[in-house]
Amino acid sequence: MGRDKKPRREADKAQLEMTPMIDVVFQLLIFFIVTLKSEDIMARLEVMRPAPEVAPPKIENPDDLLQIQVWKEPTYVLRGREYSLKSMDQHLRKVAGYSKNVTVIIKCTKDSPHRYLVDLLDLCAKHKLNKLAVFSM
């Protein structure tokens, strides 16, 4: 007598086990949630920090100073040399061509006409020499 082969029922057919797969998926999900590092947004901000060493104080070059005296006659004196308004204009043009950072110190005598000072200030403005100081002698 031979063994009777039982016909396979529909329920005995191979089927995918969902329970362990769900377990594994949840394990992976929990692993990633726990190990994920959220990026700190503040880390992207640029911060300007002071330099470790303070820059040494800038020593003003005496060449950057221009002392012009305003007299009644002659009009302008610069480094012991007399200038008219026209020649002063040319000189200041040269100076301004070299550097605009020149400090112009204007020293006016008491009896110098106000016009001479104003003309000189106009020349400085014309040549964009903005660092000015006016003294009275």
Add this chain to the structure above:
Amino acid sequence: VDKKGRLSVHGIYLEPAVLENLLRIRHKRYGEFPILIRGDLRAMHQQVRAVMDMCTDIGIAKVNIAGVYEHKKSDPGKSPN
């Protein structure tokens, strides 16, 4: 400041002492206020400087100066008639 060194405010001539008093009262009342010194181009620097010194004494450190050329006209401070 006119060419003779006389001081005027809004066309009215004032003695230096009166002007100083005026500025002092105004400064006390309102604090610092802008000042434009209009110096005649023919005036002496000394005369313009006197006004600047006056402002400094009162406590007004920031003043503007300008050069003007006043043409002949009726004297300010006087009526045209």
